[in-house]
Amino acid sequence: MGTVLASAAALVATVCAEAAELAGTNRSGVTSAVKTGVESCSSAELLTLTATAATCLRGAAALKLRADVRGIGSNNNSVGTSTTSIHKDTTLRVRLPCGSVRLRKVAVFPQCDRVVLRLGKKHLHGAFSTYKNYEVLDVSSNGGDVVVDGMVLFPLVLRTAAGVVQLLLDSQMHCKVWKNAIEGILSDQNVKHAKL
Incomplete structure (x- = not known):
């Protein structure tokens, strides 16, 4: 059970890290979040991490859509x-x-x-x-x-x-x-x- 939990935590952390980097988060913040995700020990921590990640990804998608509609972007190319x-x-x-x-x-x-x-x-x-x-x-x-x-x-x-x-x-x-x-x-x- 411990191996399954560890691999699930690593998977969630990796997916979140990729999404965060695409959204423009700095590398040190992503590294810290990945370490926290990989160190998850219980199913409750994994569930909390997954729910938090899902909420953050929805928020990032909403902000990106708003920025796209307003013509705001990190590359200044509206x-x-x-x-x-x-x-x-x-x-x-x-x-x-x-x-x-x-x-x-x-x-x-x-x-x-x-x-x-x-x-x-x-x-x-x-x-x-x-x-x-x-x-x-x-x-x-x-x-x-x-x-x-x-x-x-x-x-x-x-x-x-x-x-x-x-x-x-x-x-x-x-x-x-x-x-x-x-x-x-x-x-x-x-x-x-x-x-x-």
């Missing part, structure tokens, strides 16, 4: 840090090509030689989702705002092969971050396409 947040499904109000405004899960990412806008729709209270992909041709923001359901939102206009899609963001800053990130992805794809 486009690079913000692109990670738009690859994930983010719930936004979207004006579809047909003109209706709907709540959708939104992701923008490169795929082969094009940039794809993926809009997800939940069915049966989230039991499953369906997705529709749009090829993004151009992005712009008109600098104005629109009122939807009594809320002031800032549109980001995406010209797609299927028509115009507007992402309705809650602040001018989010609109700027998304616009810069999508422009960055489009320019990367254009550079790759030009090299071929």
